[in-house]
Amino acid sequence: MIDPSTLESYGYGAEKIFANLEIRIMLDVARRIHDAGVITRSADWQLYQLKLMGYSNADIRKLVESALGDSEAYVNGLYEEAIKTDYIRYKPMYEYLNKDFVPWIANTQLRNIVDQKRRNTINDYTNMTRSLGFVVKEDTGLKAVRLTDYVNDKLNQCYVDIASGAFDYNTTLRKAVIEMTNSGVRWINYDTGWHNRITVAARRAVMSSLSDINSSISDQVAKDLNTDMFEVTAHANARPTHAVWQGGWYTKRELEEVCGLGDVTGLLGANCYHNYYPVIPGLSKHTYTKKELEEWKNDTPKEYEGKDYTGYEATQRMRKMETNMRAYREHIKILKESGGSEVDILATQARYRAQMNEYARFSDAMGLKQQKERIYADGLGKVGTGIPSRGDKRTNNVSLNKYSMLLKGREKAIQNHDISALIDEETYINVAKEVDKKLVGLKTSDDIMITGYKTHFIDRVIGEYQSSNETINKNSFAVKAEIMSEKPRQGVPIEYIKDCLQNSDKATIKPHKSGKRSKTYILKGKCAVTINPDSGDLIQTNRL
Template structure:
């Protein structure tokens, strides 16, 4: 079951990516208006330059969006896999403690389905961003020209007026069928949080359905919206009436947008076993819950205001305009936020990454410029050892036996699986060169699982995933470690039985 705090922060990196993109687009528009204001003195020059600048802007945006989509696709896949397994890991422990056999449970299809749906939403929002950028550019470029051509304003005055309005209104918002409108970054945050929770809940529901479990319990947290506070932390029946419990679907609204797992919801549920499961039904004072809810809403409001003023001062600075007003209001909201957090008696915590565009904590304020093409550098790595081809399926097109462990992948394991990081670093060479078994995963012919039991009393083995350098397109590249984590032997056996894994070698 995913914790409310996890759901509150999931997808932060994606949201910040699109926050930064929206700001870069506004900065780009402001720079184009400022640098091309002389072309607005005649209708012909204005029209010709408008089309030229629109083309240049679209070229830049298309390249930028291609970069963001590449990063987003990897992040979406990581978030969905991590959140699903994080949700069901504890459920499996409770099931096994209650005598249930979990070996036949499989979630890969559900995870693929959830990942595909979220990725489709992100792609649609990205395409929408390109259209919003073009619409915004043309609207404000026309506005500056009309003010100049009317004779009521000078070039400098028209430019300042237009960019000031551009700062206040920003990009056109994303519209929903319900009539609601959200900024592009808010739309991304909503899509990620909702998809992650619904995917994790679908996995939990699979467990409940396949094992014929009837009781579930919802999570609880202070500051829940009033309509959800009424049912949080309680036990419900799912398939048939039992005891004094209420109907899960009727009470929580699960499956609807306004109910559990719906829009922006941070609640989860999991299988409940009397006497075994942790009791989430802790008393929550309704008045205290409402007070905390209002405080959290006020904190989010101050954070939104700070991002708003941070964006406006960046856009104005890019056009060479005075930012005194924007600096003042940014500091004012920062002061009010600090007062609110200090008065919460330790309940509220500052989230510094939410107080600036892109979450760049500690970076000095300076105008945002159009990103220049970066020259990529080779990632630093350490040589790990040599694989024995016979233990790795003896692939005919293997380029090398040398295997590396990059600093970036080591940091990935440290962040995602901190409980086994030291174990992996200490035994990585041994796992690579002397595995207990190796497996080829279905659909991933270039990666091999190297599995070894490091601590015999743990009941689990460490699985290290190795990407093999194969074929002409990978000549000159080494084999490399992708990730590592612990896995139960029963899960490996089940995957092999279902054809998901092919045994290559066994010690």
């Protein structure tokens, strides 16, 4: 039978083809950005734009046509072999009931069903590739942009950024790559606004079609064998509403009433991996034991880092982490092949490794098998090589874990407008090193040892500044910054912080509902500093 894991593997075969299309399209955009980075005279740019308008559509069309050819070959081979193999398993049932079993090669009726579904899937793929694009984040929300429009708009934007001096090539490339990999190439229904990554849409198209074929064949075989009893497939960590009926035997009417066959949330509905097969009471045996089904139904939550997860919730979180890692892999690949900076490549590799480690820890804690084949289905190979180890100079001589933590902190601070987007990774890490050197290990006026800091504290040390042209020198580092708000927050010199912790005018403790406490030290004319008095972590600071 086509069990849930086998059905899923067939879907990932289709996804791999469109993952290759996705990365080739994004690489094409990145290479064009690279070309824009070396064109600085407006006349050259205008000539390049004329060339771009003539060739970009054709180049993308070639990439799409190649993927469609690969997908058609895959679908043709898969449908024939998968269904033929599954159909043969019914032969003993026909012989037991003295029914004529028509060999697959001669079963015109079933072959016509499969052929129609095969052609429908190929047509689905063709239609999807006609509505490709990216989904980008704007101030008003998410916006779907057609692929060719995106390429032209992105190149124009990148050229202006580079030529005007607002951003250098690496910053411009990094922003574009993050935007593309966060979105991924999408199939977009411009009538309804619905969109999905082309890889996910391709996988679901195959799985849905195979499930439809299976149900058609199951119904026909049941009619031939005069049976109205069916077994539903089962798997671990099923959706809670599906776990209660999976693996059972049901009449066709019960499939509809109990299992929700025909309903978008039921059997064969959206994202359902279950199928059903005809069985003959007295002859057929149950595929799953009662013990297996009870174990799979038992959804006692397990705790991880203070949060409880049911089996289904745990698998959903693993799927999200796998998606994140695939995006990191695309990010690394594009940066490497478009001349991105080594710092940006190493930073993304560090995030990728940190996510991989978290994935392993979480799956172990939940007692679930890692499914790295989902991550590596992109066919990109080993993109994590060259990741710096502890103390590597490329991480600015901080540990890999701290390096990853600081990079995440910087990203969050920029998103929250706590620091300028022009504060690069090297500057951010240098500030953290200054805090490590001058504040960690220090004792406050009331004898509390400073043991560490939150990344938000680094944000407050850096602060926001008023002028995009002003160069300021604080805490032994220099930065250029842009306007971040109408009343930008000033950074706080580390010497001010040190003086405040050791010679404050007053200190107050504030309890929190979470049970944690904070203590704020105030030194008039300089700054306020808040710490966790129990852990010794620096939390935040403000100029006074």
